Amino acid sequence: MELRKNYFADVRKDDLHEIGQPRPRSDSPGHVTGKTAYFADRSFPGMLHLKMVRSPHHHARIRSIDTSEAEKHPGVVRVLTAKDVPHNVYTILILIQIGPEDETVLADGKVRWKGEAVVAVLAETERAAQEAAAKVRIDYEVLPAVFDMEEALKPGAPLVNEYHGQNYYLYDSGECRKVRFGDVEAGFAGADHILEQSYQSSPIEHAPTETTGCVVAPEGNDRFTCYTNTQAMFFTLDNTSIILQMPGSKLHFVGGTVGGGFGGKVDVIVEPIAILGAKLTGRPVCFIYSREEEMQISSPRAAEKVVIKDGVMTDGRIVARKVTGYTDAGAYSRHSPYGAQKGAGHYPGPYTIPNVWIDTYCVYTNRTPSSAMRGFGVTIGDFALEVQMDKLARLIGMDPLEFRFINAYRDGDMKAHRQPTEGAALIECMQEASRVANWPVAEKYMAMSSYAKGA
Amino acid sequence: MAKVPVQFTLNGSEKAEFIDSGTTLLNALRDKIGDTSPKGGCHQGTCGACSVIIDGELRLSCLTLAETCDGAAITTTLGLAEGGVMHPLQRAFLDTFATQCGFCTPGMIMAAKVLLDHTPNPSRDEVIEALSGNICRCTGYEPIIQAVLRAARANSQNAA
Amino acid sequence: MAIRRGRGVAAINYPTGMNLGGDPTQALVHSTPTGNFMVTLSSVDLGQGMKQIMAQICAETIGVPTDRVVVDTADTDTGPHCMGTFASRGTHRAGNAVIQAAREARQVMLEVAAEELEVNASDLETDGQGNILVKGAPQKSISIFDVALSAHFKRGRSISGRGMFLIPRSYPEKETGAMKPSTCYAHACTVAEVEVDDETGEVTVLTVKNVFEIGRALNPKMVEQQLVGGSWMGISHALYETTEPYYPNRDHGGTDFNQYLMPGPGDLAETKIIVLERPSADGPYGAKGPGEMCANPQIPAVANAVFDAVGVRIDTLPITPERILRALKAQAAN
Numbered sequence: 001m002e003l004r005k006n007y008f009a010d011v012r013k014d015d016l017h018e019i020g021q022p023r024p025r026s027d028s029p030g031h032v033t034g035k036t037a038y039f040a041d042r043s044f045p046g047m048l049h050l051k052m053v054r055s056p057h058h059h060a061r062i063r064s065i066d067t068s069e070a071e072k073h074p075g076v077v078r079v080l081t082a083k084d085v086p087h088n089v090y091t092i093l094i095l096i097q098i099g100p101e102d103e104t105v106l107a108d109g110k111v112r113w114k115g116e117a118v119v120a121v122l123a124e125t126e127r128a129a130q131e132a133a134a135k136v137r138i139d140y141e142v143l144p145a146v147f148d149m150e151e152a153l154k155p156g157a158p159l160v161n162e163y164h165g166q167n168y169y170l171y172d173s174g175e176c177r178k179v180r181f182g183d184v185e186a187g188f189a190g191a192d193h194i195l196e197q198s199y200q201s202s203p204i205e206h207a208p209t210e211t212t213g214c215v216v217a218p219e220g221n222d223r224f225t226c227y228t229n230t231q232a233m234f235f236t237l238d239n240t241s242i243i244l245q246m247p248g249s250k251l252h253f254v255g256g257t258v259g260g261g262f263g264g265k266v267d268v269i270v271e272p273i274a275i276l277g278a279k280l281t282g283r284p285v286c287f288i289y290s291r292e293e294e295m296q297i298s299s300p301r302a303a304e305k306v307v308i309k310d311g312v313m314t315d316g317r318i319v320a321r322k323v324t325g326y327t328d329a330g331a332y333s334r335h336s337p338y339g340a341q342k343g344a345g346h347y348p349g350p351y352t353i354p355n356v357w358i359d360t361y362c363v364y365t366n367r368t369p370s371s372a373m374r375g376f377g378v379t380i381g382d383f384a385l386e387v388q389m390d391k392l393a394r395l396i397g398m399d400p401l402e403f404r405f406i407n408a409y410r411d412g413d414m415k416a417h418r419q420p421t422e423g424a425a426l427i428e429c430m431q432e433a434s435r436v437a438n439w440p441v442a443e444k445y446m447a448m449s450s451y452a453k454g455a
Numbered sequence: 456m457a458k459v460p461v462q463f464t465l466n467g468s469e470k471a472e473f474i475d476s477g478t479t480l481l482n483a484l485r486d487k488i489g490d491t492s493p494k495g496g497c498h499q500g501t502c503g504a505c506s507v508i509i510d511g512e513l514r515l516s517c518l519t520l521a522e523t524c525d526g527a528a529i530t531t532t533l534g535l536a537e538g539g540v541m542h543p544l545q546r547a548f549l550d551t552f553a554t555q556c557g558f559c560t561p562g563m564i565m566a567a568k569v570l571l572d573h574t575p576n577p578s579r580d581e582v583i584e585a586l587s588g589n590i591c592r593c594t595g596y597e598p599i600i601q602a603v604l605r606a607a608r609a610n611s612q613n614a615a
Numbered sequence: 616m617a618i619r620r621g622r623g624v625a626a627i628n629y630p631t632g633m634n635l636g637g638d639p640t641q642a643l644v645h646s647t648p649t650g651n652f653m654v655t656l657s658s659v660d661l662g663q664g665m666k667q668i669m670a671q672i673c674a675e676t677i678g679v680p681t682d683r684v685v686v687d688t689a690d691t692d693t694g695p696h697c698m699g700t701f702a703s704r705g706t707h708r709a710g711n712a713v714i715q716a717a718r719e720a721r722q723v724m725l726e727v728a729a730e731e732l733e734v735n736a737s738d739l740e741t742d743g744q745g746n747i748l749v750k751g752a753p754q755k756s757i758s759i760f761d762v763a764l765s766a767h768f769k770r771g772r773s774i775s776g777r778g779m780f781l782i783p784r785s786y787p788e789k790e791t792g793a794m795k796p797s798t799c800y801a802h803a804c805t806v807a808e809v810e811v812d813d814e815t816g817e818v819t820v821l822t823v824k825n826v827f828e829i830g831r832a833l834n835p836k837m838v839e840q841q842l843v844g845g846s847w848m849g850i851s852h853a854l855y856e857t858t859e860p861y862y863p864n865r866d867h868g869g870t871d872f873n874q875y876l877m878p879g880p881g882d883l884a885e886t887k888i889i890v891l892e893r894p895s896a897d898g899p900y901g902a903k904g905p906g907e908m909c910a911n912p913q914i915p916a917v918a919n920a921v922f923d924a925v926g927v928r929i930d931t932l933p934i935t936p937e938r939i940l941r942a943l944k945a946q947a948a949n
């Protein structure tokens with residue numbers, strides 16, 4: 001890595017003692033000697049293992065659940081179903097007042113995605129829990145499922161989630177989050193060229209080497225200590241407190257040494273049910289996702305569809321941009337309404353465009369609920385935007401890098417969501433890229449600056 | 456469940472345990488013996504985080520039954536430092552900032568150690584080959600490759 | 616049939632934080648009797664190195680070497696509230712809270728030193744090595760060790776401080792979408808060079824040249840860790856990764872690392888990382904969040920390079936050999 005100190009040298013003082021120094025990481029000696037303690041490195045005498053019985057169907061009504069054989073299996077201590085969970089219907093963003101509660105801890109009456117948790121088995125050994133889980137009998141009536149976002153949005157599509165009542169998240173702005181800036185239709189009318197293109201991604205797994213999980217120990221004083229690899233301690237604690245209807249003062253969460261997260265460990269999935277198990281049995285409980293669960297059960301990065309329509313002038317100016325984004329939330333909200341909204345705040349990208357129209361939808365389908373991942377709400381949008389930029393440049397016969405200079409935002413430019421640009425540095429990044437990649441651009445672009453025009 | 460006796464040396468010290476037949480070496484080390492340096496990243500032989508050295512060979516402890524290790528000499532990352540002094544590989548991982556979350560690190564170090572034990576001066580390709588069974592999601596691998604090459608250089612300087 | 620080369624560029628920006636939900640983090644700082652400093656948080660280190668960075672920020676602010684700072688975090692019985700580690704907010708939000716707490720502690724420390732040296736606290740400065748000196752008269756000094764002892768056992772002062780950083784929630788305006796979704800923005804521009812085998816559809820990323828603007832590299836080696844790992848993940852996203860290869864078809868999802876593809880150590884692109892620093896107005900020592908954005912620009916840069924190489928657009932991720940071959944076939948048919 002090379003630091004290029006010549007850029008922005010006038011706004012930076014390099015006189016610090018500790019900041020800017022490549023100090024060794026205090027946690028690395030533990031890592032290289034094998035002594036760092038992750039949550040799963042703690043075990044307690046008498047610890048029980050929790051395994052989930054999961055839905056084999058994408059969408060089905062549960063007619064009946066028979067756990068009698070599982071309960072008789074040697075080593076099984078307790079079997080949990082929906083009725084054991086004090087506040088079974090929840091949603092994690094309720095803590096920032098983004099409802100409605102739309103997801104069950106353990107499925108109650110219905111499953112909405114293949115892999116949804118229905119019954120939890122607690123046993124002396126992992127193997128006993130696994131074997132007993134296979135003995136739980138669930139009678140399903142399979143229902144039609146919908147996987148395609150466009151299908152889901154059509155009238156008459158199977159309803160994925162009754163708590164929403166329609167297959168999209170209802171914002172205060174309606175069926176989507178909207179950004180309106182300038183007059184996009186007038187912009188298109190005056191443009192030399194129009195280009196409308198559609199982009200698509202598929203779900204992506206965080207794949208941390210350490211899977212999601214927790215170990216819970218009852219403390220004997222009516223408190224429970226939960227060793228967890230959550231990315232958000234109080235977020236998880238407070239949601240657990242709601243789900244278990246247990247005062248937060250009874251809960252003690254310990255974490256902060258995590259084998260990679262990338263956004264995959266912000267759902268509140270393993271802790272509430274494991275603590276409930278510990279409470280009902282009085283024994284320590286561990287619930288750790290298998291690699292297969294991590295891959296197909298834990299929330300992935302949402303699949304997205306992004307439709308971009310641009311009006312561009314032959315001189316390189318983009319005069320109008322309309323973006324319609326669809327985020328595939330899967331069967332439940334988790335963080336997706338937030339991610340779709342974050343997308344609305346990100347488009348039209350780091351470019352100054354006078355006429356912008358943005359609609360972002362959060363759509364429900366019968367698949368694994370998606371959630372946050374590194375670059376949440378932005379990564380796929382950037383893929384779409386930047387491929388579109390390449391296409392536009394070629395459409396008007398301009399160098400793709402020069403085309404970006406023409407449209408790059410600078411300090412003081414008004415963004416579509418009506419915040420003036422501050423601290424821009426896109427132009428300088430492109431100038432340096434031009435140099436290191438030996439991708440020459442015209443001298444006037446190399447002379448540009450992100451500082452406000454005329455400043 | 457049937458218990459079976461097993462005896463082996465772990466990082467030079469004798470261990471004797473009664474374990475459930477069918478227990479993996481990974482679970483035996485972690486749950487019975489208390490050496491949690493091998494990590495369970497997949498329990499299915501696809502991540503390498505559980506790697507240990509058995510009689511000089513690199514093995515996935517999640518795919519090894521503990522009862523097959525009777526009489527074996529097992530080394531884990533926990534046993535590499537001698538007298539409180541880090542092994543050159545451990546030192547090199549520190550110096551090249553080759554760990555982030557650290558979950559893959561013990562397995563990587565095991566794989567690298569077996570390589571350097573057999574091939575003290577490996578080429579970059581040999582290092583890559585040796586690490587190719589180990590997943591890292593954080594580092595992009597390059598710092599780990601650099602760490603192994605650096606440890607090899609340190610070795611050869613010591614030998615010279 | 617041939618191996619074809621191409622290159623592509625992409626430029627991006629990335630928001631720091633999650634203002635659309637309200638974004639608080641707190642920190643506490645106190646000294647021990649011998650002048651070491653404890654930072655208490657509930658923020659989570661995911662492996663990116665938050666503990667180390669918070670120690671450096673505290674050390675810089677108090678004026679002691681980093682190895683005199685210990686970070687105790689992610690225990691809800693001791694650490695004050697933090698929203699969590701996501702949205703590139705950790706360094707920025709927790710860092711600001713640590714600075715505020717450390718400043719308050721530093722002020723008490725200087726007051727105690729002033730009493731010991733019989734000068735005004737405003738005339739004192741730290742040397743970064745563990746000493747407090749009188750400005751302009753550095754021979755008149757006292758060690759932080761002695762100041763802490765005095766505070767604890769003689770003067771009855773608590774060298775401690777509280778920090779709270781809150782970005783108030785922004786509610787998007789219904790009709791126009793006017794909002795303040797984040798605070799500062801990081802930036803990047805990537806140029807990728809690829810080879811595409813038009814017989815097999817296989818893509819090899821030869822080089823990626825990444826320029827990142829991240830406000831301030833608080834610890835350059837750790838920034839490098841993030842950026843190198845992120846660049847790798849971006850390439851991985853572009854070409855390999857998905858849990859549903861035939862989305863929206865729900866079948867064929869991988870369940871282990873043999874089926875879920877990512878580049879291994881033998882598949883690495885030659886990677887160049889260049890960092891620019893335009894300090895952000897509200898970041899801790901100017902820092903922005905680099906952790907997420909560093910994995911974004913490679914994806915479109917690779918997609919654009921593939922087009923440059925073989926003349927087909929793959930607008931669906933990931934850009935698999937199958938998709939390339941189908942597109943080449945369709946192109947040939949036209």
Ligand code: FES
Nearest residue numbers: 498500502503517
């Ligand atoms: S745990 Fe053994 S290879 Fe993953």
Ligand code: FES
Nearest residue numbers: 556559591592593
């Ligand atoms: S350092 Fe996190 S998996 Fe390798």
